[in-house]
Amino acid sequence: MRSTVSALALAVSLVAGAVQAQSIPETAAALRDKALAGSPAYDILESLTTEVGPRPTGSPAQKRAMEWGVAKLKALGFSNVHVEPFSKQAWTRGPESAEITGPYPQKLAILGLGGTIPTPPDGIEAPIALFHTYADMLAAPTGSLSGKIAVVTEPMVRTENGAGYGAVILMRVIGPQEAARRGAVAYLIRSLSTADDRFPHTGNMEPASIPAAALSPVDAALIDRMAARGQPVTIRLKLDSHITQNAQAWNVVGEIKGREHPEQVVVIGGHLDSWDPGTGAIDDGAGVAITTATGKLIADLPRAPRRTVRVVMFGSEETDGSGAAYAAAHKGEVANIVLGGESDLGSDRIYKLRLAPGGVADPALKGLADLLAPLKIIVDKAPADDAGADIEGLQALGAPIMTYYQDASRYFDTHHSANDVIERVDRKSLDQNVAAWAALIYTVAESDVDFRKGGK
Amino acid sequence: MRSTVSALALAVSLVAGAVQAQSIPETAAALRDKALAGSPAYDILESLTTEVGPRPTGSPAQKRAMEWGVAKLKALGFSNVHVEPFSKQAWTRGPESAEITGPYPQKLAILGLGGTIPTPPDGIEAPIALFHTYADMLAAPTGSLSGKIAVVTEPMVRTENGAGYGAVILMRVIGPQEAARRGAVAYLIRSLSTADDRFPHTGNMEPASIPAAALSPVDAALIDRMAARGQPVTIRLKLDSHITQNAQAWNVVGEIKGREHPEQVVVIGGHLDSWDPGTGAIDDGAGVAITTATGKLIADLPRAPRRTVRVVMFGSEETDGSGAAYAAAHKGEVANIVLGGESDLGSDRIYKLRLAPGGVADPALKGLADLLAPLKIIVDKAPADDAGADIEGLQALGAPIMTYYQDASRYFDTHHSANDVIERVDRKSLDQNVAAWAALIYTVAESDVDFRKGGK
Numbered sequence: 066m067r068s069t070v071s072a073l074a075l076a077v078s079l080v081a082g083a084v085q086a087q088s089i090p091e092t093a094a095a096l097r098d099k100a101l102a103g104s105p106a107y108d109i110l111e112s113l114t115t116e117v118g119p120r121p122t123g124s125p126a127q128k129r130a131m132e133w134g135v136a137k138l139k140a141l142g143f144s145n146v147h148v149e150p151f152s153k154q155a156w157t158r159g160p161e162s163a164e165i166t167g168p169y170p171q172k173l174a175i176l177g178l179g180g181t182i183p184t185p186p187d188g189i190e191a192p193i194a195l196f197h198t199y200a201d202m203l204a205a206p207t208g209s210l211s212g213k214i215a216v217v218t219e220p221m222v223r224t225e226n227g228a229g230y231g232a233v234i235l236m237r238v239i240g241p242q243e244a245a246r247r248g249a250v251a252y253l254i255r256s257l258s259t260a261d262d263r264f265p266h267t268g269n270m271e272p273a274s275i276p277a278a279a280l281s282p283v284d285a286a287l288i289d290r291m292a293a294r295g296q297p298v299t300i301r302l303k304l305d306s307h308i309t310q311n312a313q314a315w316n317v318v319g320e321i322k323g324r325e326h327p328e329q330v331v332v333i334g335g336h337l338d339s340w341d342p343g344t345g346a347i348d349d350g351a352g353v354a355i356t357t358a359t360g361k362l363i364a365d366l367p368r369a370p371r372r373t374v375r376v377v378m379f380g381s382e383e384t385d386g387s388g389a390a391y392a393a394a395h396k397g398e399v400a401n402i403v404l405g406g407e408s409d410l411g412s413d414r415i416y417k418l419r420l421a422p423g424g425v426a427d428p429a430l431k432g433l434a435d436l437l438a439p440l441k442i443i444v445d446k447a448p449a450d451d452a453g454a455d456i457e458g459l460q461a462l463g464a465p466i467m468t469y470y471q472d473a474s475r476y477f478d479t480h481h482s483a484n485d486v487i488e489r490v491d492r493k494s495l496d497q498n499v500a501a502w503a504a505l506i507y508t509v510a511e512s513d514v515d516f517r518k519g520g521k
Numbered sequence: 522m523r524s525t526v527s528a529l530a531l532a533v534s535l536v537a538g539a540v541q542a543q544s545i546p547e548t549a550a551a552l553r554d555k556a557l558a559g560s561p562a563y564d565i566l567e568s569l570t571t572e573v574g575p576r577p578t579g580s581p582a583q584k585r586a587m588e589w590g591v592a593k594l595k596a597l598g599f600s601n602v603h604v605e606p607f608s609k610q611a612w613t614r615g616p617e618s619a620e621i622t623g624p625y626p627q628k629l630a631i632l633g634l635g636g637t638i639p640t641p642p643d644g645i646e647a648p649i650a651l652f653h654t655y656a657d658m659l660a661a662p663t664g665s666l667s668g669k670i671a672v673v674t675e676p677m678v679r680t681e682n683g684a685g686y687g688a689v690i691l692m693r694v695i696g697p698q699e700a701a702r703r704g705a706v707a708y709l710i711r712s713l714s715t716a717d718d719r720f721p722h723t724g725n726m727e728p729a730s731i732p733a734a735a736l737s738p739v740d741a742a743l744i745d746r747m748a749a750r751g752q753p754v755t756i757r758l759k760l761d762s763h764i765t766q767n768a769q770a771w772n773v774v775g776e777i778k779g780r781e782h783p784e785q786v787v788v789i790g791g792h793l794d795s796w797d798p799g800t801g802a803i804d805d806g807a808g809v810a811i812t813t814a815t816g817k818l819i820a821d822l823p824r825a826p827r828r829t830v831r832v833v834m835f836g837s838e839e840t841d842g843s844g845a846a847y848a849a850a851h852k853g854e855v856a857n858i859v860l861g862g863e864s865d866l867g868s869d870r871i872y873k874l875r876l877a878p879g880g881v882a883d884p885a886l887k888g889l890a891d892l893l894a895p896l897k898i899i900v901d902k903a904p905a906d907d908a909g910a911d912i913e914g915l916q917a918l919g920a921p922i923m924t925y926y927q928d929a930s931r932y933f934d935t936h937h938s939a940n941d942v943i944e945r946v947d948r949k950s951l952d953q954n955v956a957a958w959a960a961l962i963y964t965v966a967e968s969d970v971d972f973r974k975g976g977k
Contacts, residue, residue, distance in 0.1 A: 118627035290567065
């Protein structure tokens with residue numbers, strides 16, 4: 066009972082503006098509990114996925130997403146709302162199809178990989194060279210795939226921390242080049258997916274001289290079964306797409322200006338762009354919603370924290386553009402960036418925090434473990450080493466980073482597929498994320514913690 | 522231990538051909554246990570879905586399915602393997618697309634309903650009239666939907682016995698006519714699906730003067746959310762398709778000829794045709810596999826049962842054609858049809874049996890409840906009243922029928938969608954089905970049970 070009474074008292078004191086009476090951990094706990102009771106994140110995500118939908122770089126929807134972001138940040142009470150434009154090459158999908166033409170004709174569910182070249186208009190029809198693992202294909206000699214469509218059907222392993230994705234991602238990113246080097250005329254992979262359904266999953270690839278696409282897991286298994294019968298399997302693949310050089314993109318920014326050290330900035334965000342098949346709910350509408358809701362909760366405090374909290378909706382993560390653009394535009398400011406972090410692994414619960422060196426030991430963060438324990442989050446003493454693609458640029462310039470580890474068990478069931486929609490988002494888990502971000506970011510912004518101090 | 526030893530002894534006696542020493546319940550139990558230990562059903566289903574795939578009436582694949590059926594029945598040792606041709610109007614899907622054009626443009630995942638007319642080549646673009654239930658649309662006055670695309674977003678309820686499907690099926694079958702009567706220019710429904718994913722589900726409809734399609738459940742919910750914002754929602758719909766009059770279709774038949782009363786026939790089967798988006802694994806490759814495996818297990822007995830067991834792969838259930846064709850071709854034989862039954866509700870476990878009147882009370886079926894109890898199937902004393910669409914014609918002519926009730930909880934997650942694939946099939950449940958069918962059908966075929974006796 067005591068804790069309930071105490072939480073109530075804190076809530077009342079927040080409303081009354083009597084925040085001066087509260088310690089940093091008390092206010093942080095109140096923010097945490099307010100988020101848990103129902104944060105604005107779900108409504109932000111619902112707004113983005115309903116009013117914009119899929120928003121790949123170079124699409125008209127990407128511009129609408131930028132306008133949505135500006136309007137949303139202003140409506141939520143952020144200050145210094147603005148966009149930071151940059152240009153980026155954009156790849157746009159056209160009509161696509163694939164089918165087995167023999168021995169047993171069947172249509173295949175595929176998605177071209179982001180950046181693939183198109184096939185000739187009539188497509189490419191060729192016998193396949195089938196590999197059950199990517200390593201098997203790499204073991205094939207140069208030229209040995211001449212005239213063949215290389216097909217790799219290695220499945221992805223489900224893991225809590227997403228390590229299964231890392232284990233196979235080269236199959237998608239570099240695989241097309243490797244298949245081309247061995248003479249293949251096209252390249253197909255089993256989607257990097259942990260589901261066994263009919264959705265193909267797209268994703269980026271390095272430029273290659275042959276077209277490349279991802280099969281749904283079910284279609285990859287079908288090819289495996291058909292090939293096991295011993296007759297040659299032939300596939301016809303048609304892909305269309307076009308490249309736009311210097312497409313416009315935007316990082317969208319809003320702030321809660323620090324009341325004592327406005328020049329000291331905590332940078333958090335998610336990415337606003339998405340792949341085209343779904344509505345980009347878990348990748349990364351969720352991250353945008355979590356970090357925007359975090360800023361909104363902090364903005365609603367009776368007074369701003371001592372340092373500035375900056376929320377960035379990064380504009381082109383999937384093409385690896387917005388992090389570099391952000392770092393280039395802010396390299397003069399890096400010494401003043403207190404901490405940077407990105408939410409980009411969906412909406413399922415956070416279970417672990419890692420901070421920049423020195424952070425855990427800093428007296429200002431003494432209460433952090435207790436603050437996060439009710440959220441079932443542990444504070445790992447190992448230093449954060451991965452802050453997300455959009456923060457990597459700042460990290461390389463010396464900015465301290467943090468990582469919240471989310472349960473990624475379900476994430477790759479729908480990531481980069483048409484099924485990345487708001488129905489995949491569990492509202493309670495989303496709010497647990499906001500609670501964790503709000504409690505931490507407020508603590509960092511209100512205190513004088515120095516993540517550079519005592520670090521390696 | 523005793524039952525294990527007993528089952529082993531039975532298995533040994535079967536192998537030794539010492540079946541004469543066994544009672545009917547003993548042999549039925551041995552068939553049941555053999556099926557549970559691993560029936561041929563999964564391999565049959567794997568063969569059909571891999572070597573043929575989707576096989577709608579009027580497609581080249583439907584002919585390949587017929588040839589597959591003939592070859593499979595012969596290879597499995599059935600006698601009197603033949604096809605019974607009939608003609609049927611066929612509807613073939615062409616390219617389809619739909620998108621919200623305002624206020625927030627987004628692509629929609631749809632499938633035209635089977636039998637829909639095409640739209641003009643440039644499609645139909647119109648504001649929507651949105652109804653959250655089908656009853657709401659029926660309440661709209663004649664002419665009130667003039668110039669609108671009627672959209673009904675009523676969700677389907679998940680139930681064990683499939684009653685949720687029956688509750689909304691008119692929305693799909695008759696809905697297009699009802700929308701046209703009220704002036705609509707096109708008709709869209711939330712798919713009859715219990716999932717909340719991005720797969721639209723097709724299905725048949727009565728001929729209507731306007732085009733009609735099914736939205737994925739996710740896309741229907743998107744329209745609901747967008748419309749709730751108060752601005753008019755407009756949709757562009759493009760459907761293409763063509764009709765083939767007098768397409769050829771085939772019922773494929775194989776028998777285990779009765780050793781004493783070959784003219785007395787137990788008719789069982791599933792349907793070989795499927796919708797086009799998936800591979801027709803649960804609808805109804807599973808039913809074909811279950812009943813074919815049942816026949817195979819009976820054919821492998823040292824001697825045939827006294828009556829004939831006939832397995833029919835019905836050729837055009839989804840267009841409501843094969844049952845009528847079968848009844849028309851066999852009306853002179855109805856007095857000799859001992860019992861008819863179809864497996865057409867997927868591959869999940871059977872939980873209940875209903876028989877024709879008189880069957881349960883017949884002394885020949887005295888041991889039936891004990892035979893099915895280990896499979897967790899109850900024998901319901903109420904008379905069977907629904908034998909499946911392909912048996913309805915025989916039923917109308919007076920043939921006794923049976924119904925095995927399957928758990929349909931998952932069935933409508935993927936039924937009629939691209940995700941109806943073999944990955945949805947649980948092998949253990951499939952074998953439980955075969956065990957139930959084999960035990961029952963052997964008992965009926967070996968005994969002198971008369972389902973007409975004592976019936977109403």
